[in-house]
Amino acid sequence: MTQVRTRFAPSPTGFIHLGNIRSALYPWAFARANKGVFILRIEDTDVERSSQEAVDVIIEGMKWLGLDHDEGPYYQMQRMDRYKEVLQQMLEKGLVYPCYMSSEELDALRERQMANKEKPRYDGTWRPESGKTLPPVPEGVKPVLRFKNPQGGSVVWEDKVKGRIEISNDELDDLVIARPDGTPTYNFCVVVDDMDMGITHVIRGDDHVNNTPRQINILRALGQEPPVYAHLPTVLNEQGEKMSKRHGAKAVTQYRDEGYLADAIVNYLARLGWSHGDDEIFSREQLVEWFNLDHLGKSAGQFDEAKLRWVAQQHMKMASDALLAGLVREQWQRRGVSVPDELAQGDKLAAMCALFKDRCATTVELADWLAMYVGDVAAPAEELAAQLTDANKPAVAALAARLQTVDWEKGAINQAIKDTMAEFGLKMPQVAIPVRLLVCGRAQTPSVDAVLALFDRDVVLKRLAQV
Numbered sequence: 025m026t027q028v029r030t031r032f033a034p035s036p037t038g039f040i041h042l043g044n045i046r047s048a049l050y051p052w053a054f055a056r057a058n059k060g061v062f063i064l065r066i067e068d069t070d071v072e073r074s075s076q077e078a079v080d081v082i083i084e085g086m087k088w089l090g091l092d093h094d095e096g097p098y099y100q101m102q103r104m105d106r107y108k109e110v111l112q113q114m115l116e117k118g119l120v121y122p123c124y125m126s127s128e129e130l131d132a133l134r135e136r137q138m139a140n141k142e143k144p145r146y147d148g149t150w151r152p153e154s155g156k157t158l159p160p161v162p163e164g165v166k167p168v169l170r171f172k173n174p175q176g177g178s179v180v181w182e183d184k185v186k187g188r189i190e191i192s193n194d195e196l197d198d199l200v201i202a203r204p205d206g207t208p209t210y211n212f213c214v215v216v217d218d219m220d221m222g223i224t225h226v227i228r229g230d231d232h233v234n235n236t237p238r239q240i241n242i243l244r245a246l247g248q249e250p251p252v253y254a255h256l257p258t259v260l261n262e263q264g265e266k267m268s269k270r271h272g273a274k275a276v277t278q279y280r281d282e283g284y285l286a287d288a289i290v291n292y293l294a295r296l297g298w299s300h301g302d303d304e305i306f307s308r309e310q311l312v313e314w315f316n317l318d319h320l321g322k323s324a325g326q327f328d329e330a331k332l333r334w335v336a337q338q339h340m341k342m343a344s345d346a347l348l349a350g351l352v353r354e355q356w357q358r359r360g361v362s363v364p365d366e367l368a369q370g371d372k373l374a375a376m377c378a379l380f381k382d383r384c385a386t387t388v389e390l391a392d393w394l395a396m397y398v399g400d401v402a403a404p405a406e407e408l409a410a411q412l413t414d415a416n417k418p419a420v421a422a423l424a425a426r427l428q429t430v431d432w433e434k435g436a437i438n439q440a441i442k443d444t445m446a447e448f449g450l451k452m453p454q455v456a457i458p459v460r461l462l463v464c465g466r467a468q469t470p471s472v473d474a475v476l477a478l479f480d481r482d483v484v485l486k487r488l489a490q491v
């Protein structure tokens with residue numbers, strides 16, 4: 025069996041959102057699932073709109089998501105000589121021909137066809153045929169090169185998403201594949217690249233489905249069998265519009281900055297157009313084990329923020345505490361929080377992550393929670409006044425006294441709280457809530473004994489002494 029070779033071929037014209045990066049995830053996952061090769065190819069022939077900055081953002085986003093490529097990045101602008109070489113070979117073989125029709129003539133032709141209710145198409149004026157006399161070559165006009173599209177018959181392929189597609193060759197006119205200055209056009213570059221890079225599976229957005237019959241015809245003219253195609257339906261935003269920057273889509277790297285785990289985004293995107301039974305939550309390893317082209321969705325995926333958050337929460341739960349500790353440190357660093365030595369390394373921060381991660385969808389939220397361990401806290405005054413009254417102040421003070429001497433671990437802290445409740449005839453919330461407000465700055469936290477045990481005793485005593 026030939027080795028699977030896939031590619032992601034973005035045009036670096038700006039911004040890359042979740043919908044765009046899904047077109048990288050699927051070929052990556054398919055290559056990994058089949059021990060194949062994943063290639064990154066930058067389609068930068070639109071020189072005015074392309075920029076290195078945009079390339080960098082694409083590479084950064086892919087790197088963050090762990091979509092590592094085995095070959096490339098290849099840049100189409102660096103392959104111009106190769107395209108011209110193939111053009112020359114095609115010209116020599118009579119597979120392409122020069123066309124001298126001016127743009128005025130083309131416009132006039134189009135108008136005539138529209139007036140006759142015909143589909144506008146090139147009429148083959150300059151297409152050489154045996155026994156046909158071509159018009160005299162006009163002087164001083166540089167021709168375009170047109171591909172001699174097969175006449176009659178049709179182009180058929182089994183699309184992995186859309187099923188069988190058949191396009192009659194009569195629908196396809198002779199495509200311009202080189203401009204008057206000799207530069208190759210978009211579809212031609214794609215064909216030469218897919219051929220040279222040995223691409224076996226083209227997995228891309230269905231905005232390219234109209235290019236496919238033309239690309240197949242050119243590939244065949246070059247003696248190549250076409251690859252397998254899978255045209256992915258668009259990704260819609262929550263309002264049902266095509267996802268785009270203009271319609272409020274966020275850049276992929278913004279999700280990183282908001283503290284989403286890369287594996288959560290990978291999981292979410294994988295499900296946005298592909299399924300493995302009813303599985304909603306899976307690891308990167310499972311995705312790579314399961315991914316195939318047989319379960320791609322036919323209808324457009326719709327972005328759903330609530331679902332993304334839910335997936336993200338599940339991944340926070342699954343993530344290793346050591347990984348989370350590293351990411352929380354990064355968040356703190358960005359915020360300029362000075363991290364005490366005991367949290368800058370070692371297991372203590374990991375233990376904190378373990379205690380709080382169930383409540384979070386992102387590491388930003390986790391860093392917010394854990395801020396109580398590295399900075400001052402202030403409970404909302406009104407809430408504190410309502411929860412800490414003459415009825416329970418003595419109990420809090422008595423607890424503080426007990427906490428001075430107990431072993432500093434969860435079980436002993438729990439016993440101290442229980443003893444205090446018994447002494448004052450109070451219920452758990454009457455003690456625990458004011459303690460949380462004073463020590464953590466908030467009334468709700470995971471189990472109070474566990475939360476306290478992760479503080480330094482001195483900090484807890486100092487905060488309780490505000491009573």
Ligand code: GLU
Nearest residue numbers: 033034035067214228232
């Ligand atoms: N450069 C094209 C795009 O950004 C992709 C072309 C392809 O995958 O064949 O949409």
